Amino acid sequence: MRLLTPGSKLQRTWSDFIDALYAPVGQDFNALYWLYRLSSALLDTILPCRDDLRRIRINGFACRLRPLIPCAGITLTLLCVISYFTTFRDTAVIKKGKSETLHTSIVVWLAFNVLSHYLYCIYKSPGIVISPKSEMTANINASVAKRNDAVIKIGGCCFIQSRVNINNEKKRCNFYEHYCTTNVKIDESTQNAVHHPMPNDTFCHKCEINRNARSHHCRVCKVCVLEYDHHCPWINGCIGYNNYRNFVLLIFYIMLGCWYGACLLALDFYAMMREYFQDNGFKIMGPQYGTGILDLPPPWTLLKDYRNTGKIDDDVILRAVFPFLLFVSICMFVFLLDHLLSIAKGFTTLEKKTRPDRNDVVNPFDLGIRKNFERVFGKSLINIIIPFPTHKKW
Numbered sequence: 001m002r003l004l005t006p007g008s009k010l011q012r013t014w015s016d017f018i019d020a021l022y023a024p025v026g027q028d029f030n031a032l033y034w035l036y037r038l039s040s041a042l043l044d045t046i047l048p049c050r051d052d053l054r055r056i057r058i059n060g061f062a063c064r065l066r067p068l069i070p071c072a073g074i075t076l077t078l079l080c081v082i083s084y085f086t087t088f089r090d091t092a093v094i095k096k097g098k099s100e101t102l103h104t105s106i107v108v109w110l111a112f113n114v115l116s117h118y119l120y121c122i123y124k125s126p127g128i129v130i131s132p133k134s135e136m137t138a139n140i141n142a143s144v145a146k147r148n149d150a151v152i153k154i155g156g157c158c159f160i161q162s163r164v165n166i167n168n169e170k171k172r173c174n175f176y177e178h179y180c181t182t183n184v185k186i187d188e189s190t191q192n193a194v195h196h197p198m199p200n201d202t203f204c205h206k207c208e209i210n211r212n213a214r215s216h217h218c219r220v221c222k223v224c225v226l227e228y229d230h231h232c233p234w235i236n237g238c239i240g241y242n243n244y245r246n247f248v249l250l251i252f253y254i255m256l257g258c259w260y261g262a263c264l265l266a267l268d269f270y271a272m273m274r275e276y277f278q279d280n281g282f283k284i285m286g287p288q289y290g291t292g293i294l295d296l297p298p299p300w301t302l303l304k305d306y307r308n309t310g311k312i313d314d315d316v317i318l319r320a321v322f323p324f325l326l327f328v329s330i331c332m333f334v335f336l337l338d339h340l341l342s343i344a345k346g347f348t349t350l351e352k353k354t355r356p357d358r359n360d361v362v363n364p365f366d367l368g369i370r371k372n373f374e375r376v377f378g379k380s381l382i383n384i385i386i387p388f389p390t391h392k393k394w
């Protein structure tokens with residue numbers, strides 16, 4: 001770990017603390033003050049926060065928490081997979097006489113897809129329009145870095161930020177410019193209609209640049225993003241032209257995984273709850289822990305039981321996992337449907353929200369349903385089933 005490297009904030013705070021601790025008797029030593037200074041220096045080191053965001057106090061707090069949200073998403077996915085291998089493989093597959101190889105392969109394939117698309121979304125650039133401002137910070141970083149290519153650090157999960165290479169972003173913007181000039185033409189018959197989104201470049205007052213058509217400024221990331229869809233807290237970054245495909249596939253695979261798990265566990269859950277209600281009667285607050293219909297034990301009880309017995313009760317895992325899978329699968333189904341409808345019409349989520357409420361709105365980027373889908377997902381089905389980065393576009 002490079003926590004205490006010479007000159008780092010933590011190292012400076014630590015040496016100030018040592019000086020204060022061994023100061024001559026009679027000088028004030030405020031333990032609470034030092035606890036605050038040391039912990040905030042430690043937080044700054046392990047969860048880096050951009051200086052411009054830190055100045056605003058509430059944002060400063062939020063920007064430290066932001067990198068933890070994708071971490072929570074990945075942990076939840078891993079917990080579901082672990083619960084399959086520790087519990088449900090035995091109770092819902094082997095004991096029921098189902099094929100263990102088949103079900104384990106499906107679980108591994110689904111989990112692999114979810115995790116890869118999750119990581120792609122976090123660490124792949126959404127497609128950034130580079131401004132002189134961001135180029136300047138990148139050059140400062142490049143002089144420090146060993147490799148000499150200019151990189152901007154943005155978003156990311158925990159303390160590993162994603163690195164965006166400036167040259168690649170510029171190439172992508174040029175490609176996009178070329179794509180717009182060759183493919184997007186305004187029909188003479190629709191010349192008088194309202195065009196949404198507009199096919200021409202716009203000016204961003206915050207970045208002070210002329211940006212490509214369909215780009216939008218993200219207030220959280222503080223950059224302009226090509227075909228900006230939305231800023232996703234679960235990804236801790238923007239969803240745009242370059243990672244939208246991974247985002248939709250991520251939602252699709254989470255939905256598929258949750259439906260699969262819910263179907264596998266539905267009968268067991270039903271049988272368990274029926275028996276439970278027969279024994280205890282129907283109560284809104286369960287008789288054992290009083291935490292609601294499911295009567296789940298609080299985390300500390302769970303931890304105590306685990307330390308005493310070395311395992312967690314199978315029924316408790318089933319009662320926690322099945323409703324979670326069902327809830328997530330329904331949410332993901334709604335999100336997926338919304339995104340598929342947007343793709344079919346050739347809009348991004350933002351463009352759909354800001355569409356003028358008129359009948360004569362024409363989308364110059366709409367290529368027809370089939371081509372709109374091909375533009376997002378590519379033509380090959382194999383790239384959708386296996387998450388390898390073969391579908392590359394600039």
Ligand SMILES: [Zn+2]
Pocket residue numbers: 204205206207208216217218222223224
């Ligand atoms: Zn901007």
Ligand SMILES: [Zn+2]
Pocket residue numbers: 218219220221222230231232237238239
């Ligand atoms: Zn953003």
